[in-house]
Amino acid sequence: MGPVLTARETPPAKPPARPGGRRAVPWAVVALWAAVIALALPFAGQLADAQRDNVVDYLPASADSTQVARIEQALPGGESTELVVVYHRDGGLTAADRSHAQEQIDLITGAHAFDGPPPQGIPSEDGTTLMYPMSTTEPGTDNDARIALVDDVRERLDAAPVEGLDAALGGPGALMTDMEKVFETIDGTLMLATVLVVAVLLILTYRSPFLWLVPLTVVGAAAVASQALVYGLIQGFDLTVTSQSAAVMTVLVFGAGTDYALLLVARYREELRRIERPYDAMLAALRGCGPAVLASSGTVAAGLLCLLAADLNSASGLGPVGAVGVVCALAAMLTLLPAVLVLLGRRVFWPLVPAYGSEPKQRRSVFAAMGSSAGRRPAAVLVSGVLLLGALALGAFNLPGNLAQEDSFTQQPESVAAMKVLTEAYPGQGTQPITVVTPTGRAAEALAEAQGTEGVASARAGRSGGGWTEITVFAKDAPETAGESATIKALRAGLEGSHVGGPSAQQMDLADTNARDQKIVIPLVLAAVLLILMVLLRSIVAPLMLTAAVVAVWGAVMGLGGLLFEPVFGFEGLDPSMPLLSFVFLVALGVDYGIFLMHRMREEALAGAEPAAAALTALRTTGGVIASAGIVLAATFTVLMNLPLVPLFEMGFLVAVGVLLDTFLVRTYLVTSASLLLGRRVWWPGRLSRRP
Template identity: 65%
Template sequence: MGPATGTPRKEGRAGEAGTGRAKRRAIPWAVIALWIVVLAVTAPFAGKLNGAARDRPTDYLPASAESTRVEHLLKKLPGGETSDAILVHHRDGGLTDADRRAAQAQISKIAAKHPLLGGSPPPSVVSKDGATQMTALSLTGLPDAAKQSKAVDDIRKLAKEGRPDGLKTELGGQLALATDQNDVFATIDGVLIYATGAVVAVLLIIIYRSPFLWLVPLLVVIVAASAAMAAVYGLIQGFDLTVTTMSTAVMTVLIFGAGTDYALLLTARYREELHRTERPYEAMIAAVRRCGPAVLASSGTVIGGLMCLMAADLNSSSGLGPVGAVGIVCALAAMMTLLPAILVVLGRRVFWPIVPRYGAEIPHHRSLFAMMGSSAGKHPARVLITGVVVLGALAVGTLNLPGTLKLQDGFLKKPDSVKAMDTLVRAFPEASSQPIVVVTKTGQAQAVLTAAQRTPGVAQVAPGRSGPDITQLDVFATAKPETAGEKKTIADLRHTLHTVPGAEAKVGGSTAQQVDLDTANADDRVKVVPIVLVAVLLVLIALLRSVVAPVVLVLAVIASWGAAMGLSGMFFGPALGFKGLDPSLPLMTFVFLVALGVDYGIFLMHRAREERLRGADYAEAALTALRTTGGVIASAGVVLAATFAVLAMLPLVQLVEMGFIIAVGVLLDTFLVRTYLVTSASLLLKRWMWWPGRLSRSSMEA
C-alpha cells in the first residue's frame, strides 16, 4: 500500500510544481500584454499634448497680476482681443519714392484681406533719417494660435509682393514674436525625443557592453513617455492645467533620465541575482525586493519635491509640478513592471556576450570609486575642506549672472520678428517701439492721460480704443523695450495712475508682463524653497532614521546647485553670449537638483546603513557603500546629466540654460559631492552621522 499510495502524491507534487512554473511564466506575458493595451489607448492622446501647451506670458502669470487683468479687460473693448504686429520697411541709405509706394500698396492689400482695428489702412511713421518706415497693425478676429500663425505667414507673403530690390520688409511686434516662438516650440518635442533617445542608447551600450540589452530599457522608457504625455493631456482637459512647452520638454527629459536610472539599478541587481539563482523569474523577484525600496524612496523624493511647486503662484511653475510628477510615476511604473517582465521573458541571453552564469562567482574589480574612497579615508578633513572651498569658489560666479532674459533675446537664431524689433530700436532711439497699455474708466480717461504724460520716462500718450465703461491708452516710454529704464517707467506709471480718483487704472503690455513675471518668480522662490527643503528632509529622516545625515545630504545638494549656478555665471554671458537669465530658472533648477541629487544620496547612505546594521564599523560601512554603489550612481548620474544636456541642442535660450545648470549640477553631485564630501563627512562624524537613530549608539540594540 505504501508504494501504491506514495506514487500519486509524488505525481501530485510534480503537477503542482509544473502548474506553479506555468503561472510564473504567464505573469510576465500578462504584464507585457497589459502595457501593450496601455500603449494602444494612450498613443492617440499623447500626440495631442504638443498642441495643448500654452506659452503666452499671460498664461504663465497668475490671474491676480495687473498685466493679466489688463489683457482680460482689453477683450471687452470694440474688436475684442487684438493681436498687435509692426510692419517694418527699411533701406540702407534711405527709402525711395518707389519704396514708399510699394509699402503703401502692401499695407492696402493687408488691410483689404485682414480685419484691422478701425477698418482702414493704418498710418505709417518714418524715422528721422528716412531709412525706416514703421506701420502698426492691430488685427482682430484671431482667437487662437493657429489663425494667428496663418495671418503672420500671409502678411509676410504680402509684404514681399512688388518689393523693389534692396528694400527689406520685416514683421515684428507681439503677434510675430509669439508666432515665431510657437514655430520653434512646435519642433521641440520631436527633436528632443529623438536626440534624448540617441544619447541614452549610446550610453546604455557603453554601460552594458551588450548589443541587445540597451534596447530593452530604451523601449520601456518610450512606452512610459507615451503614457505620461497622454496622462498630462488628460489633466489639461480635465482640470485646465497650465502646461508650457518647457514643462513638456522637462518631463520628457525626466522620464528618459530618471527612468534609465531606475533601469540601471534594477538591471545591475538582477544580473547579480542571476549568479545566485537558477531561474530568471526568481532572480528578478529577489532583485525587485532588494532594490525596490530604494527606487521607491528616491522616486518618492522627486515626486514630493516636484509637487511642492504647486504652491507657486506662477502658473508655469505650479503646472510643472504635476507634469513632472506624472512623468516620474509613469517611468517608475514601467521600470518596475514592464522592464522586469521583458527581461524575464528574454532570459539570460539578453546579457550576451557577458552572460551571468548560475553558480559562477560574481566578478569584482577594483573600481575608481574604491580608489576615491581610499583617498577620502586617508585625509577626510582635508578632502572635505578642499571640496567645500572649491564649491564655494565656483558659487562666486553667481555674481556674474546676466540680468533678466528679454523675449527677443530668447532665440539662439534670430527669427524675422526679432530682426524687425532690432531695426526699430536702431531707427527710433528716441522712444519705445511697443506701447505700455493702460486701461482706465472712460469717465476718468482724460485725467489718466494727463497724469501719464507727466510721468517721468514717458515720451508720448496716444488714445486707443474706448468702450462704454473702459478706455485704452497707449503709452510710449523714452527707454527701449524691456530695459531697466522702461521697467522703471512702468513702476512710476503704476504708482501715479493708481492715485487718480475713480479711474481704477491698470498698466499692462509686454514689458509689464515681464515685470509681473519677475515679481511672481521672486515671491515663489521665497515660498517654495523652504517647502521643498522641509519635504525632502522629512522623507530622508523617515528613510535613514537620522537627522544629521539628511541635513548633510541636503546641504550637499544645495552646494552643488550653488556651484552650478556659479559656473553658469562664468559661461552664459562671457562664453555663450546670452543676454539674460530666464527668471524662473533659479527656482526650477533648485527643485530639480535638490530632488534628483538627494536620489543618489539615498542610494549611498541607504547602503551604508545596511552595512552598519550587518556589523561593519562606521568607516568600513561608508567606504563599502561608496565602493558598491559608486559605479551605478556614476552611470545613473552621467545618463541623467546627458539627458538634460540634450536641452542645450534646442533653439531656445531658456532651455539651453536649464539643461546646462542641471547637467553641471548633477555631474558635480555625482563625482565630487557624493564621492568625496558626503563620504568624508561620514568618516569624520562617524556615529554622529546617524544621530539620534539607533546607529548613533555605541552599542546597537539587537
C-alpha cells in the first residue's frame, strides 16, 4: 500500500488526456461479468440440491464405520433406517397406555415395510417407558423418502393423543432427518443475515448513501460465481459438498470480498486526491494495494487447500470449496469493483467526495495513539500481550469432550428429546444399534462371536447381499459411553474380516480421524503460510513473527472456548473437527491482516524510513482499514452463531473472536512492538536488514 498524501505534498500536474479507448475498458469488464452472472445463475441455483449430507459425507474416508455405511447402501433395499418409538408417562404406564401404543405400532408397521418380525415393546424397569426399536430399508439412500417416512410416523403418533402419555420418535434415522431439516433452512437464512450484516457495516464505514451498494453488489456477484463453480466441480469431479461447507463458503465470500473492497476503496480514495482522472487513480490504487491483496488471498486459499490432506470427508471437501469462494471474491474485487467505481466517478463518494488536489482532514488517529503507546515501551507492551494470550490459552484445559450427535442442536428437536428419555429410563442399557457387516461365508460364526463378546446384550443376523451379511448388535451400556466404546473396540478386535459401524462407532472414528488430520494438516498450513510470507516480504524473521502471532491467537480463542462453551453456553461438547478447522481459518485469515501491515511497513522501509518510523507509519495508515476489515469479517462469522447447530455456533464464535483479537491486539500492539524491538532485524536476511 503506497504512501498517504500529507499536508506537505501537492498534487502532480494534470496528466495528459488518455485515449478514448480507455473509457471502454471498464464497460467491457462490466459486460463480461454480466455475461458470467447470466450463465452462472442457473447452476448456482442447483447447488443446494447437489449438497450431500449423508452419514458417509461427514465420515473419515478410510474408517471402519464408513465401510459399514457404504456396504449397507449396497445391500438389498439399500441403507437401513433405524427408528425408535418411545412412549412415556411420568407416573408409570397404564394398561390402556400399552394397548394404545400397540395399536399405533400396528398402524405404523402396516403402512410401511419394516424389517424382521413385528416390533415388540421393551418396557423400562421403572415402568414409565416403553420403546419399540424398528428398522426399515424402505427409503434406502433417498433422503426425501426418509424424511417422508419420519414425518408420516410422527403424524400417526400425534393423530390420537392420550392425556399424560408422551409419544415421540427417536433413533438415528429420526436424528438425521431433524439434522437435514435444519440444513434446509440454513442457505436462505445465512445469505439474508450475511447481506444485512455487511450492508449495515458498510454504511457505517463509508457514511455514504450510495457507496456501500457497490461492494455489496460486487460481492453478491462473486457469491453467485462461486456457487456455480462449485456446482461444476461437483458434476465434473464428484466433489463432496456438505451444507456446512456451503455455509462456510458463503461467509468467506462475503467476509473476504468485503475486506478486499475496503482496502481497495480506501486506497482509491487516496489516489483520487492526487490524480485527476478516476481511471488513472484506480490504476495507481491497484498497483499500490494489489500485491498485498493477491498475497493475502493466496495465503487463505493455500491454507484451505491443505485440508485436502484430511481423511475426514467433510473437511477435505471444505478445502477446495472455501478456496473457490476466496478466489472468486478476489477476482470480482480486482476487476468488477474497479470497473464500476471508475464508471461512477467521484460522485459515488458523496457527500464526502475526495476532490482532486484536496487534502484529507487532519485528525488524531486512534491507531497513531496506539502506535505511540507501543513505541514508548515496546518491551512492556509485548510481554503484557504475550502473557494475556498465554493466560487465555490455559482455558483450553477446560474444553468439553467430543460433541455427541444428539447434542449438536442449540434447540432440542423431537428425536433428541426421545433419546434423552431413553437414556434416563434405561440406564446402563444400549438403546442404539451397533451395526456389524461380515462376509456371508462366516456369518453364523461371526454372529456367535458377537453374542459372546463382553458388553454385548443381544445380536441378530440381518440382510445379506453382495457377499456381506448385516448383524445388529445392542450393547449393555448406554450409547456413547465408555462401556459402549469398549464393546465396539472388542467387536472390532474379535470379529476377523468384519467391519463395525453405527452412530456410536462413527463418533469414535470421527474423533480418531480428527486427531490424525491435525498432525498432518496443521504442519502443511504452517509451511504454506510461511513460504508465501517469505516470498512476499523477502524475509525469514517477519514471517516467523506473524505466524507465531496467529498461532498464539488460536491458542487464546481455544482457551476462551473452554471457559465459555460449557459453563456459559451450556454446550455438552466440542465438535471433533473444530480445533483443526478453527486453526486453518484463524492462521490463514489472521496472516491476511499481517500481510497488509507488514507490506506497508516494507514499502516505507524501501522509501528510506527508519525501522521505527516505518512501523508506526504503517500502523497509522493501515490501522483504520484493517480494523474495518476485521470487524466486517468477524461480523460475517458471527452470523453462523445464529444458526441452530452447535458446530456452526462454535466455529462462528472461535473465528470471530480470533479475528477481533488479531485485529485489535496482535496487529496493533504485538506485531508493532515486536517490529520496533527487532528494528532492521525483522527483515533478515533481506537487504532491508542491512544499514544503507
